Amino acid sequence: MKRTLSGIFAALLIASNAYSADLAPVEPVPEQLPEVAVTESTGWYLRGDIGYAFTDLRGAKFFQGSNALEADFDDADLDDSWMIGGGVGYQINNYLRTDLTFDYLTNADFHGSTTGGGAAFGACAVACTSTDVSSMTAYTLLANVYVDLGTYAYFTPYVGAGIGGSYVKWDDLQNVACADDGSGCDDGVIHGGRSGWRFSYALMAGASIDVTCNVKADVGYRYLHINGGDMFGYNENGGPGRDRGINVHEARVGARYLFDGCAQPVAYEPPEIPLQQPVYK
Template structure:
């Protein structure tokens, strides 16, 4: 009898386990995501740029009188200015691209002053000098994209080229320090030339 009860109990356990297993919901088979094929990004592109230039005037000199002696301004300041530009480029692959850009630096005003003597008889005077510059820059650039994270693609790049810097006429007025008089305004012709330019990005 003891052996029969043990057998019945074992049979009940097996049946119960089987019954319980049948009640559990079947686990869903995970679906495999569809295979996505990403082709490399290549081709021509256009770009447009708007920026703000924080100018750094590293000294300014002028010719003193009719001689060829250059003298530093006592005070010189060049205002910041906006830049606008555009370019055309080519995406070589998903990581490498290159472009040619043309940018224009809007008018940056220059203000300076010098001290000396003027009038007759000679008295101490301070000259107030005004001018402005604009610049056109042509650069050939290359970039390495460091991957895309969401909507952001960090990159490093460099470019070389040239800038045509154009100084407009320089106007100056000398006034006596005691405020007794001012000379007539004198205008000196401006000048422009090309300069080597590079960029690190």
Template sequence: MNKTLMGALAIALAASAAHSADLYQPQPEPIYNDVPEVAVQQSSSGWYLRGDIGYGFTDFDGANFYQGNYTGSKADFHTAKLRDGLTLGVGVGYQVNSYLRTDLTFDYLNKTDFEGSTKGSGASFGACVGPCTSRDTSSMRAYSLLANAYVDLGTYGYITPYVGGGLGGTYVKWDKLRNTSCADNGSGCDSTVEHGGKGSWRFTYALMAGATIDVTCNLKADVGYRYRHVQGGDMFGYAQNGGPGFDKGFDVHEARVGARYTFGGCATPYVPEEPAPAPIIYK
């Protein structure tokens, strides 16, 4: 009987081992909790519109004029200063890739006042007797059309620094020049003479640097500096033994803020799907 019980127990253990061998369950895949967060990024290319406002600090290169029309000698203004002014700009551009963009901009330099003076004596300078000083006043507006290119220097968080340059033209429109000559000894002044203002297109180039700040995937704020050099040209015409006159050009140092809106949808982030649990395999 003992042999019978031991035989039955051996058969039961063998059957249990065989059943366990037939049941196979693979080890579960490890779970990683440090998957980086996927952020929505702006498309690397596309058309955009921009708008800017700034303040231009103006460096005037001086002015000169003919004494006695073109038959006379040419003389520089003794003093010549052009005031600072507000600047406004709009433009359309294209983001070529993550590093290069171009745009075409139209900018307006608000009315800025000119103050100058000239020195002379006798009939060649006017009706005053002895050494005289003339006080000259006018104002100027300027409209620039520039083709620009920019290099974006990489994005750091939400900020993208850039540098750029532009070429184009500026239409400079001078108002009337009014000059009043007064004797230096205080004996009296001539009546005020008005010279008709002139307007002309001038070659212009610009250099820029700044940074854009991501507001949304389509909208960027822009804070920057722009240097513009405007070539010289016609300033005023002839009147009563003086003129025409010419300005020698000017530089504008602009502190600017603006915004840029890119058309098109935002880039869709890639989010990997979570793997399904492994099935139990029976053999």
């Protein structure tokens, strides 16, 4: 009887081991991190700028009354000024953006002088010097495009160019001629100022600085060229006059607000992989 029970127990043990050997182990599935799609910075933005403008008048000319002779001012200078402006733009991708800007160049004083003599009457019957005083302002509308040259930490250098027009407004020009020998001065003459639109273009360079996800500070330089045009009208046998154009060198600071700058990256979770079922051999 004992031999019979021992034999049955041994047979059950052998069968159990064989069954365990036939059951293939479940292989662990390696854990995978979710894939993240990083989106480019695109979308509409608003901008605002302020700066100091170093103005350079390229010269001025005027007609000397009835003889139709156009002469240059001996001296023609514009004082420096300030600018303020704003605009709306679109960030196309991480490297290209465009905007439309409108800027105001504040009052810049004009100081000019001429020399002459030989007039039939007044102070200029002898050698005289004329002092001319006026001022100008300008409104500039430009369509611009910029190339961002890559982002380094928080800084993104860029270059750009713009094309458009400037509305230049000259105030009345006040002219006083005084004899060089100190014998006297003529009564002042006022020439009516002229205004109008002129062709303009600009070249820019600078850097954007990330302040927050949707606010960027901007520090840069802009060269603005304004074509020449009418400056003042005719009066008392003198004029009209015109300027040869204006070059403006601007040191600017500003900010841009990007509406979609804080968009979160989209995370794609991998599909769930079911556990591998036991394989029986």
